[in-house]
Every structure is written in structure tokens, then in C-alpha cells.
Amino acid sequence: MIELVELTKRYGSTLAVDGLSFEVRPGVVTGFLGPNGAGKSTTMRMMLGLHRPTSGRALVGGRRYDEIRHPLHEVGAVLDADAAHPGRTAFVHLACLARSNGISRARVHTVLEQVGLSNVADKRVGGFSLGMRQRLGIAGALLGDPGVVILDEPVNGLDAAGIRWIRSTLRALAAQGRTVLLSSHLMSEMAVTVDRVLIIGKGRLIEDTSVAEMRDRFERDVLVRTPRAAALTTVITRLGATVTTTGDGDLIAVGVDAPAIGDAAAAAGIPVHGLTPRSATLEDVYLQMTDEAAEYRASTEGIAR
Numbered sequence: 001m002i003e004l005v006e007l008t009k010r011y012g013s014t015l016a017v018d019g020l021s022f023e024v025r026p027g028v029v030t031g032f033l034g035p036n037g038a039g040k041s042t043t044m045r046m047m048l049g050l051h052r053p054t055s056g057r058a059l060v061g062g063r064r065y066d067e068i069r070h071p072l073h074e075v076g077a078v079l080d081a082d083a084a085h086p087g088r089t090a091f092v093h094l095a096c097l098a099r100s101n102g103i104s105r106a107r108v109h110t111v112l113e114q115v116g117l118s119n120v121a122d123k124r125v126g127g128f129s130l131g132m133r134q135r136l137g138i139a140g141a142l143l144g145d146p147g148v149v150i151l152d153e154p155v156n157g158l159d160a161a162g163i164r165w166i167r168s169t170l171r172a173l174a175a176q177g178r179t180v181l182l183s184s185h186l187m188s189e190m191a192v193t194v195d196r197v198l199i200i201g202k203g204r205l206i207e208d209t210s211v212a213e214m215r216d217r218f219e220r221d222v223l224v225r226t227p228r229a230a231a232l233t234t235v236i237t238r239l240g241a242t243v244t245t246t247g248d249g250d251l252i253a254v255g256v257d258a259p260a261i262g263d264a265a266a267a268a269g270i271p272v273h274g275l276t277p278r279s280a281t282l283e284d285v286y287l288q289m290t291d292e293a294a295e296y297r298a299s300t301e302g303i304a305r
């Protein structure tokens with residue numbers, strides 16, 4: 001379990017994390033989402049005792065990281081896939097980490113096996129692909145068999161097979177009762193990987209919800225094309241729907257499905273030239289939520305010209 005209580009971090013005039021409070025529970029995979037600069041890395045670094053909060057608390061298993069006697073046994077983290085020295089072999093990298101934490105060499109073999117790197121254990125890390133380096137980072141995080149696993153942008157830059165592997169590995173870790181938190185700035189990556197999402201923007205919590213709840217909140221609408229917009233608006237409104245008009249004179253109906261509109265229009269003798277059901281993607285919902293909070297927004301004006 002990870003618990004944040006009014007966690008705040010200020011760098012000079014930048015308020016990177018602003019009174020963040022939430023819980024990350026065991027047994028499920030939780031995604032920590034937010035646009036670039038939202039404060040995800042800073043928050044994770046405070047959870048891991050790498051940055052000191054300006055105020056508030058970040059607790060792992062009920063304690064501050066610096067109060068944990070054997071941290072690697074409580075919390076494993078991958079903040080940077082390139083943390084291992086390129087000249088070392090995978091085995092030596094993990095063995096050094098194990099030795100300095102009082103962990104056996106036998107455990108090194110176990111985690112190498114677990115992440116599928118046993119056959120390259122004696123190869124130098126410098127020759128590893130990004131996917132292999134990510135696996136090595138996860139092996140290091142699992143060395144102490146911790147109850148909490150924290151990963152910063154673990155799927156960034158991975159190919160489809162790598163993403164699938166991370167996804168199934170994290171699910172397996174959560175199924176074993178561990179607390180699993182991973183950050184990303186892309187909802188599309190998270191939608192198929194996590195059960196819960198914590199969305200932040202400008203250092204503040206925007207949403208703490210499940211992916212299933214987020215899907216339910218999709219605003220579905222129907223785009224309706226008709227030469228008798230005013231008359232059809234009255235008919236659709238009578239069905240209990242809300243109707244707005246696009247710049248092109250088409251209607252957008254929310255709260256009613258396309259067959260119901262078609263039937264009602266036919267019954268009223270109103271011609272319909274188009275009836276298009278539309279639904280937002282999770283990415284759309286996420287972008288809507290974080291739009292206000294995006295620190296850097298790309299301008300396409302110059303490109304369009």
C-alpha cells in the first residue's frame with residue numbers, strides 16, 4: 001500500500017506537486033497518469049525518498065521510505081531503464097545490487113529467470129535492447145521480493161511484444177497481492193494495462209477512478225443529418241435527449257441511440273439523410289480531463305499554414 005497525504009513539492013517558483021493525497025492499493029495495477037510536467041516523476045521520487053517533500057507525507061507500507069530498514073524488501077522501483085552500467089553483465093549488475101542489500105546470489109538467478117533474461121545473464125548490458133534493459137530493471141526491482149513495485153514510464157519506447165510482456169508481468173505481480181504503480185503520459189498505453197487510474201495535472205489530483213468507470217463515462221452521441229433540423233430537434237428532445245447543432249446544421253443528440261431517432265423521425269414523417277453513432281475513446285476522455293492542466297500544448301497553427 002502506498003499512501004500520500006497532502007504531498008507537496010516546490011522547486012523555487014515551480015509548484016511541481018500540489019497537495020496530492022491518494023492511496024495505491026495492493027492486488028491491482030494502478031496507472032499514474034498526467035501530461036508532461038504534471039509531477040509524476042517528482043511524486044515517485046518522493047515515494048522513494050529521493051526527493052524530500054516541501055510538506056506532506058508519502059508512505060510506503062505505512063512508513064516513510066527513509067524509515068524502512070531494508071527498502072529493497074519493501075519496495076522495488078525502476079525509474080530509469082538505463083540505470084545499469086553498460087560494461088557490466090546482467091548477472092554482475094544484479095549480483096552487486098543483491099550483495100549490497102544482503103540478498104543471495106540464488107535470488108539473482110530466480111529473478112533473471114522470472115524476467116526471461118537467463119540466457120543472456122553473462123552478456124554486457126551495453127548490448128541490450130531497450131526491452132531487455134527494461135526487463136533487467138524489473139529484475140532488480142524484484143530482487144528483494146517487495147510488496148510494492150513502482151515503475152516510471154515502463155512502456156515508453158517499447159515495441160508491441162515488450163509492452164505485452166510488461167503488461168502480463170505487472171498483472172501477475174498484482175495477482176500475487178503486490179501493490180503495483182506505473183506512470184505514463186499516454187492513456188492508450190494504460191487502458192489495457194491498468195485496473196485503476198490516478199490522473200494528475202499541474203501537481204494536483206484530477207481523477208482517482210477505475211478504467212471501467214472511465215469507460216462508462218464515455219459520452220456517446222449521434223450525429224444526425226436532416227433537411228428539417230428544427231422539426232427533428234423537437235422530436236428528439238421529446239425522446240428525453242439533449243440536442244445541439246453543429247456549424248454545418250447537423251444535429252448532435254446525446255442520451256438516445258440511433259435506431260430510436262430513426263424510428264421517431266419515420267413516425268413523424270421527417271426525412272433523415274444521415275445517422276452516425278459516435279463514441280469517445282478513453283484517450284479522448286483523458287485529454288478532455290487534462291486539457292486545462294497540460295503545461296505544454298503543441299500549436300499546429302504554424303504547420304497548417
Ligand SMILES: Nc1ncnc2c1ncn2[C@@H]1O[C@H](COP(=O)(O)OP(=O)(O)OP(=O)(O)O)[C@@H](O)[C@H]1O
Binds near residue numbers: 016038040041042043
Ligand atoms: N529538479 C528540478 N528542479 C526544478 N524543477 C523541476 C525539477 N524536477 C522537476 N521540475 C519541474 O517540476 C514539474 C514536474 O516535473 P515532473 O518531471 O515531475 O513531471 P512528469 O509528470 O514526470 O513529466 P514527464 O511526463 O515529462 O516526465 C515540471 O514543471 C518540471 O519542470
